[in-house]
Amino acid sequence: MKFKITILRLGHRLGRDKRISTHLGLVARAFGANEIIYVGDVEKDVLEKINDVTKRWGGSFSISIEKSYKDVISKWKEKRGLIIHLTMYGINISRKIIKEIKEQGKKHILIIVGAKKVPREIYEIADYNIAIGNQPHSEISALAIFLDRFFNGKELNRAYKNAKIKIIPQARGKKVIKIS
Amino acid sequence: MKFKITILRLGHRLGRDKRISTHLGLVARAFGANEIIYVGDVEKDVLEKINDVTKRWGGSFSISIEKSYKDVISKWKEKRGLIIHLTMYGINISRKIIKEIKEQGKKHILIIVGAKKVPREIYEIADYNIAIGNQPHSEISALAIFLDRFFNGKELNRAYKNAKIKIIPQARGKKVIKIS
Numbered sequence: 001m002k003f004k005i006t007i008l009r010l011g012h013r014l015g016r017d018k019r020i021s022t023h024l025g026l027v028a029r030a031f032g033a034n035e036i037i038y039v040g041d042v043e044k045d046v047l048e049k050i051n052d053v054t055k056r057w058g059g060s061f062s063i064s065i066e067k068s069y070k071d072v073i074s075k076w077k078e079k080r081g082l083i084i085h086l087t088m089y090g091i092n093i094s095r096k097i098i099k100e101i102k103e104q105g106k107k108h109i110l111i112i113v114g115a116k117k118v119p120r121e122i123y124e125i126a127d128y129n130i131a132i133g134n135q136p137h138s139e140i141s142a143l144a145i146f147l148d149r150f151f152n153g154k155e156l157n158r159a160y161k162n163a164k165i166k167i168i169p170q171a172r173g174k175k176v177i178k179i180s
Numbered sequence: 181m182k183f184k185i186t187i188l189r190l191g192h193r194l195g196r197d198k199r200i201s202t203h204l205g206l207v208a209r210a211f212g213a214n215e216i217i218y219v220g221d222v223e224k225d226v227l228e229k230i231n232d233v234t235k236r237w238g239g240s241f242s243i244s245i246e247k248s249y250k251d252v253i254s255k256w257k258e259k260r261g262l263i264i265h266l267t268m269y270g271i272n273i274s275r276k277i278i279k280e281i282k283e284q285g286k287k288h289i290l291i292i293v294g295a296k297k298v299p300r301e302i303y304e305i306a307d308y309n310i311a312i313g314n315q316p317h318s319e320i321s322a323l324a325i326f327l328d329r330f331f332n333g334k335e336l337n338r339a340y341k342n343a344k345i346k347i348i349p350q351a352r353g354k355k356v357i358k359i360s
Contacts, residue, residue, distance in 0.1 A: 145328055
């Protein structure tokens with residue numbers, strides 16, 4: 001099954017979370033998600049930065065901002081998508097749980113990642129509350145590890161359509177080529 | 181071999197990188213590194229936040245600030261440690277390369293992660309320039325994926341000595357216990 005993965009970023013705080021939310025969007029794109037949805041007030045720069053990366057580095061990646069996470073979730077329930085909440089309080093990620101998620105037969109997967117405080121109801125609404133270890137770290141690393149395990153590392157070798165630039169991996173130094 | 185892993189964070193920019201550098205330190209700790217070294221001017225908050233996490237969540241994790249990365253690297257060369265630079269321009273991470281790194285027989289591994297611009301000489305000094313995919317994302321996700329692959333996922337199940345609090349993983353909700 002070809003999964004369609006959307007990231008829902010909750011609790012962005014103006015100013016404070018600008019760079020974290022930008023990195024989160026870039027991780028979503030680079031690790032094989034199709035879309036990120038931010039909720040609330042988000043700086044224009046965040047969207048511009050990510051859209052600029054997509055424009056130059058290729059692929060299709062969507063960004064949107066919604067007023068309420070409740071709307072996003074109820075739409076998700078309507079289209080019978082799966083909801084995964086990444087939280088340090090959840091059950092630990094494992095091969096077994098990834099297998100189980102894939103076997104649900106649900107094409108649309110919503111991955112919720114919060115900033116500091118996530119509303120209680122998210123823990124109830126989610127089909128899975130999954131921890132990337134039970135130690136504090138970062139929503140950026142949590143999302144990266146989840147997607148890396150989900151796609152079995154293959155997301156890193158994806159080709160990006162319509163790229164204008166591309167890196168040629170080097171043992172030393174940098175090599176970037178332009179694709180016209 | 182029991183590896184001792186130190187992260188060297190280059191190019192921290194005051195204000196702008198405060199939260200990114202904090203997350204980077206937390207990722208280093210949660211994914212099995214022993215130490216992080218920041219270079220240059222770094223906000224006190226960054227260190228306090230990470231030390232506070234170590235105090236409450238346990239384990240031993242060291243943080244220090246050095247004036248010059250050159251000193252850190254020359255000390256590393258003296259003690260014959262291995263130097264790995266994580267960069268999107270490098271050769272891609274693979275099982276083969278992780279195996280090769282482990283087989284060098286070097287206990288002390290320095291992992292360099294930069295912010296925007298990394299000096300050219302780092303690419304020369306490093307024993308390995310390794311890319312976590314050749315797309316732009318985040319130094320936080322790059323470090324997490326590298327350590328996750330290096331420790332084969334086992335870092336997430338480590339026990340932390342002298343922890344004051346601990347999470348009991350839950351399918352729904354939060355459960356944190358105090359350890360006296």
